[in-house]
Amino acid sequence: xxxxxxxxxxxxxxxxxxxxxxxxxxxxxxxxxxxxxxxxxxxxxxxxxxxxxxxxxxxxxxxxxxxxxxxxxxxxxxxxxxxxxxxxxxxxxxxxxxxxxxxxxxxxxxxxxxxxxxxxxxxxxxxxxxxxxxxxxxxxxxxxxxxxxxxxxxxxxxxxxxxxxxxxxxxxxxxxxxxxxxxxxxxxxxxxxxxxxxxxxxxxxxxxxxxxxxxxxxxxxxxxxxxxxxxxxxxxxxxxxxxxxxxxxxxxxxxxxxxxxxxxxxxxxxxxxxxxxxxxxxxxxxxxxxxxxxxxxxxxxxxxxxxxxxxxxxxxxxxxxxxxxxxxxxxxxxxxxxxxxxxxxxxxxxxxxxxxxxxxxxxxxxxxxxxxxxxxxxxxxxxxxxxxxxxxxxxxxxxxxxxxxxxxxxxxxxxxxxxxxxxxxxxxxxxxxxxxxxxxxxxxxxxxxxxxxxxxxxxxxxxxxxxxxxxxxxxxxxxxxxxxxxxxxxxxxxxxxxxxxxxxxxxxxxxxxxxxxxxxxxxxxxxxxxxxxxxxxxxxxxxxxxxxxxxxxxxxxxxxxxxxxxxxxxxxxxxxxxxxxxxxxxxxxxxxxxxxxxxxxxxxxxxxxxxxxxxxxxxxxxxxxxxxxxxxxxxxxxxxxxxxxxxxxxxxxxxxxxxxxxxxxxxxxxxxxxxxxxxxxxxxxxxxxxxxxxxxxxxxxxxxxxxxxxxxxxxxxxxxxxxxxxxxxxxxxxxxxxxxxxxxxxxxxxxxxxxx
Amino acid sequence: xxxxxxxxxxxxxxxxxxxxxxxxxxxxxxxxxxxxxxxxxxxxxxxxxxxxxxxxxxxxxxxxxxxxxxxxxxxxxxxxxxxxxxxxxxxxxxxxxxxxxxxxxxxxxxxxxxxxxxxxxxxxxxxxxxxxxxxxxxxxxxxxxxxxxxxxxxxxxxxxxx
Ligand code: FES
Ligand code: FES
Numbered sequence: 009x010x011x012x013x014x015x016x017x018x019x020x021x022x023x024x025x026x027x028x029x030x031x032x033x034x035x036x037x038x039x040x041x042x043x044x045x046x047x048x049x050x051x052x053x054x055x056x057x058x059x060x061x062x063x064x065x066x067x068x069x070x071x072x073x074x075x076x077x078x079x080x081x082x083x084x085x086x087x088x089x090x091x092x093x094x095x096x097x098x099x100x101x102x103x104x105x106x107x108x109x110x111x112x113x114x115x116x117x118x119x120x121x122x123x124x125x126x127x128x129x130x131x132x133x134x135x136x137x138x139x140x141x142x143x144x145x146x147x148x149x150x151x152x153x154x155x156x157x158x159x160x161x162x163x164x165x166x167x168x169x170x171x172x173x174x175x176x177x178x179x180x181x182x183x184x185x186x187x188x189x190x191x192x193x194x195x196x197x198x199x200x201x202x203x204x205x206x207x208x209x210x211x212x213x214x215x216x217x218x219x220x221x222x223x224x225x226x227x228x229x230x231x232x233x234x235x236x237x238x239x240x241x242x243x244x245x246x247x248x249x250x251x252x253x254x255x256x257x258x259x260x261x262x263x264x265x266x267x268x269x270x271x272x273x274x275x276x277x278x279x280x281x282x283x284x285x286x287x288x289x290x291x292x293x294x295x296x297x298x299x300x301x302x303x304x305x306x307x308x309x310x311x312x313x314x315x316x317x318x319x320x321x322x323x324x325x326x327x328x329x330x331x332x333x334x335x336x337x338x339x340x341x342x343x344x345x346x347x348x349x350x351x352x353x354x355x356x357x358x359x360x361x362x363x364x365x366x367x368x369x370x371x372x373x374x375x376x377x378x379x380x381x382x383x384x385x386x387x388x389x390x391x392x393x394x395x396x397x398x399x400x401x402x403x404x405x406x407x408x409x410x411x412x413x414x415x416x417x418x419x420x421x422x423x424x425x426x427x428x429x430x431x432x433x434x435x436x437x438x439x440x441x442x443x444x445x446x447x448x449x450x451x452x453x454x455x456x457x458x459x460x461x462x463x464x465x466x467x468x469x470x471x472x473x474x475x476x477x478x479x480x481x482x483x484x485x486x487x488x489x490x491x492x493x494x495x496x497x498x499x500x501x502x503x504x505x506x507x508x509x510x511x512x513x514x515x516x517x518x519x520x521x522x523x524x525x526x527x528x529x530x531x532x533x534x535x536x537x538x539x540x541x542x543x544x545x546x547x548x549x550x551x552x553x554x555x556x557x558x559x560x561x562x563x564x565x566x567x568x569x570x571x572x573x574x575x576x577x578x579x580x581x582x583x584x585x586x587x588x589x590x591x592x593x594x595x596x597x598x599x600x601x602x603x604x605x606x607x608x609x610x611x612x613x614x615x616x617x618x619x620x621x622x623x624x625x626x627x628x629x630x631x632x633x634x635x636x637x638x639x640x641x642x643x644x645x646x647x648x649x650x651x652x653x654x655x656x657x658x659x660x661x662x663x664x665x666x667x668x669x670x671x672x673x674x675x676x677x678x679x680x681x682x683x684x685x686x687x688x689x690x691x692x693x694x695x696x697x698x699x700x701x702x703x704x705x706x707x708x709x710x711x712x713x714x715x716x717x718x719x720x721x722x723x724x725x726x727x728x729x730x731x732x733x734x735x736x737x738x739x740x741x742x743x744x745x746x747x748x749x750x751x752x753x754x755x756x757x758x759x760x761x762x763x764x
Numbered sequence: 765x766x767x768x769x770x771x772x773x774x775x776x777x778x779x780x781x782x783x784x785x786x787x788x789x790x791x792x793x794x795x796x797x798x799x800x801x802x803x804x805x806x807x808x809x810x811x812x813x814x815x816x817x818x819x820x821x822x823x824x825x826x827x828x829x830x831x832x833x834x835x836x837x838x839x840x841x842x843x844x845x846x847x848x849x850x851x852x853x854x855x856x857x858x859x860x861x862x863x864x865x866x867x868x869x870x871x872x873x874x875x876x877x878x879x880x881x882x883x884x885x886x887x888x889x890x891x892x893x894x895x896x897x898x899x900x901x902x903x904x905x906x907x908x909x910x911x912x913x914x915x916x917x918x919x920x921x922x923x924x925x926x
Contacts, residue, residue: 031851031854032856034859035850035856036843036847036851037859039843039847039850039851039862039863039866040837040838041792041793041795041834041835044793045793045796048793137788138784139780210858211798211804211806211858211861211906211907212858212860213797213798213799258858258859258860259858260859261857261860290797293800293801489858490857490907491857492857661854661857664857664909665857667911668857668907668908670908671908671910695799695801696798697803701904701906702908702910703901704896704900704903704910705901707897707908707911709914710911
């Protein structure tokens with residue numbers, strides 16, 4: 009399945025488990041029903057909570073009538089701002105304390121009579137059974153004094169303000185005068201794109217089981233960031249972090265929706281404190297939509313100018329996105345335009361509107377997924393204008409260095425990805441004329457688009473313990489959201505120590521373990537790998553130090569760098585010793601090593617790294633669609649993605665991540681949209697029946713390939729794969745639809761009404 | 765009610781769903797709750813061998829019936845061929861839709877064997893990839909493990925045919 013495009017000699021020599029398609033270590037637990045997710049933990053005396061949501065976008069609560077709710081048999085308590093215990097305010101955002109980014113919103117839930125969005129929880133019912141809680145919640149009567157609210161994103165566009173940049177994320181930039189160059193360009197396109205809000209819709213709705221034992225708190229949670237959650241809870245409830253244990257061994261999907269801390273989690277903990285009972289709050293699908301932020305909608309302009317030969321003379325990409333008055337994440341919408349094309353002039357701007365809506369949040373490839381839709385659609389349109397093949401146009405404008413600032417790429421093999429992809433997909437068979445390819449009643453179209461996602465590493469503390477029997481335990485509070493977190497780190501540790509894969513057990517998902525990175529930014533695997541590599545090295549150093557103490561050891565006088573870890577020990581050519589022998593001679597029953605990077609050191613290193621390199625995963629999507637000539641129905645019939653993602657640790661789980669991104673991108677292209685009522689700010693389709701994610705029938709076999717060349721600057725050379733897959737997908741579909749029908753759809757999703 | 769072969773007697777109010785009865789009352793948490801309204805298939809279980817959405821069923825309707833959940837598919841330590849195939853073909857990521865996919869797949873293969881057609885059934889009645897995708901479309905997977913799921917089902921169907 010994998011294209012072995014090139015392999016370094018070193019890799020062939022050292023690797024035993026890394027790169028192999030190893031089965032997931034938790035496959036059995038997940039296929040037998042043994043794996044327990046957050047809502048499935050029971051505690052003696054556990055009560056159940058349900059939320060009551062505000063029905064106005066902005067205002068103050070005038071009256072609350074909880075009598076009927078309280079009268080429901082089994083109801084224990086109805087918490088409102090009138091009787092709930094106080095919570096401390098959300099922390100101020102700071103880059104020096106990244107966990108301050110964990111607040112989904114800044115609202116003091118049940119600490120105020122103010123309503124900030126349509127859907128804000130205004131009461132929590134706690135009852136003996138989930139049914140009683142749910143029923144009673146429908147009986148709480150609330151009246152509001154409504155205040156004027158700004159909820160219509162489209163109408164607010166003229167009021168957008170410049171987004172501020174940060175050290176980590178610039179919000180705009182200029183190279184030369186793009187407006188002048190565009191006006192002078194012999195060939196140009198100027199397009200306006202819109203993308204709607206998208207919701208993560210992990211199949212597991214957010215759930216919390218909160219148990220107080222005096223001032224000690226245990227939380228079973230579905231989270232992408234155990235460490236942030238724990239720190240956030242400590243702040244909000246005024247208890248030390250060490251008094252909190254967060255357990256999250258299995259997370260039923262996240263995609264960004266479980267990265268921050270949202271109302272449900274805080275209110276479960278609050279309700280448990282108020283009622284002195286363990287409380288479970290499992291959000292309904294509707295409550296997930298009402299209380300967990302979504303991807304911002306965007307309006308974008310991309311204008312491109314080129315000379316007759318297709319060299320870009322001007323690239324203009326501007327965007328408007330949202331944040332909320334109660335928080336939200338400003339997205340880097342135009343980010344792909346910083347990196348993809350070697351245009352002579354570039355103009356980039358991002359603007360924001362602030363709305364009285366639930367705060368937006370990261371969703372798979374924030375910025376890049378929507379930004380790539382606009383940029384890569386415009387490139388296709390330019391290719392049509394030029395009468396040039398869209399792959400060729402991209403290759404003509406492939407930069408040698410980062411276009412905005414001339415920084416070197418740590419690694420970039422996009423050209424190779426297109427070459428491999430064009431060959432494998434049969435791109436040459438494409439007849440460039442719009443509507444020229446047919447299969448019976450179906451208009452067939454083929455489109456390409458580039459995938460691009462920045463790579464990064466976060467700090468991770470890892471310990472590795474090896475006992476005399478050879479068993480290795482790697483410990484780190486990673487989150488398993490479906491990426492194979494434990495599986496890949498086991499492969500890495502097994503190779504690094506030279507022990508069998510079966511000997512390694514990886515413990516994750518518990519705040520008692522050394523602090524891990526979050527499962528986000530496509531950074532968990534690389535960050536964990538860095539920690540595992542460092543800990544394994546230290547462990548080998550201790551083993552070697554023990555061995556060298558003995559005159560009988562064949563390792564005496566050796567340095568670690570001269571040794572090879574294999575066959576359960578350290579070796580130099582034919583000489584060597586097993587760890588078991590070293591431990592036995594030293595009379596030790598185990599070895600343990602580990603370490604962590606402090607935040608300041610981490611930031612200093614990260615900034616230095618940023619100054620030197622631009623690093624990213626990239627790839628080429630090839631898509632074939634069929635469009636019904638009469639109804640405009642679009643079916644994706646073939647897909648190939650060829651990726652430059654550095655080294656791949658596990659061929660199975662890597663393929664799964666890339667495919668998963670493509671599937672979500674197909675949803676984004678063809679069906680997904682959260683609909684916000686422009687009058688009331690209420691989400692109108694908060695369900696899986698009305699928010700359409702791709703189903704089996706929508707997804708053809710997806711061919712994914714990778715070049716498998718390690719990046720020299722990343723741990724083990726891996727670039728991160730969770731998000732790159734979705735970038736460019738919607739554009740590839742739109743471009744294929746353009747080829748099939750001659751119609752450029754610039755407003756997502758591409759529903760059939762737009763093709764009639 | 766028999767759940768995975770064991771007799772369970774349960775006193776529940778008439779409005780309790782089969783899904784909540786299994787998960788909250790009996791602690792049988794294999795069946796998952798993804799939407800509680802029949803839209804995702806995560807709660808799929810077998811009632812006398814037929815697949816149903818347990819969130820749309822009331823527990824009292826299933827008085828005396830045989831319910832099989834994902835926990836009941838393996839025989840002892842030995843995985844059901846579909847479970848093993850899901851692992852082999854990586855037909856799962858987060859695992860939350862997996863119990864529903866598995867129960868659905870078991871029943872779907874039985875439906876196909878019994879000659880029940882689907883919207884895309886061709887005359888040959890062959891279990892094509894399109895057939896599997898059509899018949900499994902009530903089971904959402906947000907992680908997008910669809911390809912692996914279909915491969916796993918095809919693999920098992922081919923084994924059975926042999
Ligand atoms: S939980 Fe039953 S179909 Fe979604
Ligand atoms: S494996 Fe996560 S939803 Fe299917």
